[in-house]
Amino acid sequence: MKKVTCVRLEANEKQIQRCHESIRLVEVHIIELANVLNLVGNAVRLKIVYLLHAEKELCVCDISDVLQMNVSAISQHLRKLKDGDLVTAKKEGQTIYYSIKEDYRKTLSPIFRQINSLKKMELV
Amino acid sequence: MKKVTCVRLEANEKQIQRCHESIRLVEVHIIELANVLNLVGNAVRLKIVYLLHAEKELCVCDISDVLQMNVSAISQHLRKLKDGDLVTAKKEGQTIYYSIKEDYRKTLSPIFRQINSLKKMELV
DNA sequence: AAAGTATTTTAGCATTTGCTAAAGTATGAT
DNA sequence: ATCATACTTTAGCAAATGCTAAAATACTTT
Numbered sequence A, B: 001m002k003k004v005t006c007v008r009l010e011a012n013e014k015q016i017q018r019c020h021e022s023i024r025l026v027e028v029h030i031i032e033l034a035n036v037l038n039l040v041g042n043a044v045r046l047k048i049v050y051l052l053h054a055e056k057e058l059c060v061c062d063i064s065d066v067l068q069m070n071v072s073a074i075s076q077h078l079r080k081l082k083d084g085d086l087v088t089a090k091k092e093g094q095t096i097y098y099s100i101k102e103d104y105r106k107t108l109s110p111i112f113r114q115i116n117s118l119k120k121m122e123l124v
Numbered sequence C: 001a002a003a004g005t006a007t008t009t010t011a012g013c014a015t016t017t018g019c020t021a022a023a024g025t026a027t028g029a030t
Numbered sequence D: 001a002t003c004a005t006a007c008t009t010t011a012g013c014a015a016a017t018g019c020t021a022a023a024a025t026a027c028t029t030t
Helices: A013-040 A043-055 A060-066 A071-083 A102-123 B013-040 B043-055 B060-066 B071-083 B102-123
Strands: A087-092 A095-100 B087-092 B095-100
Touching: A013 A043, A013 A102, A013 B013, A013 B043, A013 B060, A013 B102, A043 A060, A043 A071, A043 A095, A043 A102, A043 B013, A060 A071, A060 A095, A060 B013, A071 A087, A071 A095, A095 A102, A102 B013, A102 B102, B013 B043, B013 B102, B043 B060, B043 B071, B043 B095, B043 B102, B060 B071, B060 B095, B071 B087, B071 B095, B095 B102
Parallel strands: none
Antiparallel strands: A087 A095, B087 B095
């Protein structure tokens, strides 16, 4: 018999049960969402996504210029975002334009709203 | 003279300038927000925060029980969340109750809304 | 005071991350 | 065909992450 819970008096068996069930129901979504949040939980990638949101589309070279970073580093971040299905690439000649995938606009918009509201507060 | 931008014809100097200025204005907020997103961009921590949001407060031992994980691992995740100021701890005897910091309720609520809306879709 | 409970901290380790530098691919211009 | 441009990929490396196991702390009960 392995002990599972702490034995403190207040241990609310009902609460534990409820939590267990609650997690069971959302586990898959949490894992999926955590992946997305992990992608934008990096300052460089959040900047990239923020720029793409504001400018519709940008090429690797432009982003590299704006963020003052190695083209290769930017390319690698974009690859992660593409692998995570957050952005798409559109080739035009030798330049490749990246943009946010429509499916994720809704998930990301509260994040951008947050950033912009903080920006506004500063201007007051 | 170091080259900064790609030399492609379409290179829109105005756009680059606008992006530069835009990033400059939000950089601090982006870094701050990326830190928060990075914290919840981990499935275990997102589950913890989700549970705390639903149950108001929980002790380490309860969380460990619900998520079926080592107490030490949970404690370490809680420490990160506390260091990031996302949660607070309240000691009561030998048990320590964690809860989400009021200041972050607003930042996090769209995330929980997202999770719960996905849960509901499944029930349809 | 001794033993038990709840939690934290430390050490150790395998894995992942994010960068730089260098080489590779693809398109465009001469 | 050769060279330049835009980008990706690879290799290598230092730093960060997330876990387990063990030791440390702090309170409670006996």
